[in-house]
Amino acid sequence: MEKQPQLEQAQGKIMKVRIFFLVFSVLGCPLSSMAYGNIGAEQIKARVSVFMDDYVVKLADDYGNNVRIEYAISHLDTRLAMKDCPQPLEAELNSRNNIGRINIRVSCNEENNWSLYVPVDVDLFRPIVTTIAPIAKGDELTRNELEMREMNISQLNGVYFSAMEAVTGMQAKRSIRADKVVLTNDLEPPLLIKKGEQVQMSARSGGLVVKITGVALMDGHKGQQISVRNNQSKRVVEARVSGPGQVVIQL
Incomplete structure (x- = not known):
């Protein structure tokens, strides 16, 4: 009858040892994950940000200094987790257009080869020719009906004018309302x-x-x-x- 308590004590010690190793192994996983952690949304977004800062400088060179550029990176799911990359992540433009909604390809080209696409909205503002008064079909355009106004050209459908001289003296192919961007399809030679x-x-x-x-x-x-x-x-x-x-x- 005295052996039963001793057996229970021995089993209790074994159980405590098992629990200790179980807790240690569970705690060990996050430590390993932090040392060799997956690449998450914040790291990917940071890489896109670095790429976009350089890309904005290039856009300003292409469109001239008289421009203002803004961009917004689309939201990434915070649960996103890509495999580790032993080298810095690569980023490149992967779109036909260079403003408006574009896609940035972020990739790891090492042993854990992977890539994903991050949408970015790029707004480019510059002074272009707009109307300040209605223009009737067939009328010749003069400076009195026109002004240069900063507009977001990434939202325009059509070819605009960035110089007043290119528009004055042209003839309206159709009626043009006030406060409208003047496009090439609106005009024809006199x-x-x-x-x-x-x-x-x-x-x-x-x-x-x-x-x-x-x-x-x-x-x-x-x-x-x-x-x-x-x-x-x-x-x-x-x-x-x-x-x-x-x-x-x-x-």
Whole structure:
């Protein structure tokens, strides 16, 4: 009967030893993980930040100094955990466009080869031509209806103008409302010749220039090729509009 308490004491000691080793092994896992830990969201975001700081400098060089650039890295899941990388993480642009929503590829190219893509929104602001008053279809644009205004060009669909001189004197293809960015699709060269109008036709051959009169068979904007009928021969030829009432025939 006295052996039973001794047996229970011995079993209790064995149980304590087992619990000790179990606790030690559980605590040992986080220590090992910290020493050789996985790469998490914060490390990946930090690498993207370093890349973007250099990328902003490059964008400023490409677009000129008169720009303002902002970027926002998309949220990464805090539970993200990639395998360790013995070398610094690599980052590169992986998008066709260079502003707006872009993707940055972050990768480890060593033994634990992996990669992932981080979306970044890049806003680029610069002064461009906008309207300050409505412009009717067919009207010629003047400085009175225009101003340079800082806009976020990453949100624009179309080709804008960064110089007032490129817009003044052009003609509106459609009505343009006030406070709108002027795009290339909104404009066309001014109408210099109207259908049925008498025009002077010039043809150059070597050092010889021949000038004859004709009739425009269609409206013509500057630089546009139109059909013109020779008043003498009645022959219809193609000529390029060079000025008001002036066309040039290519021989």
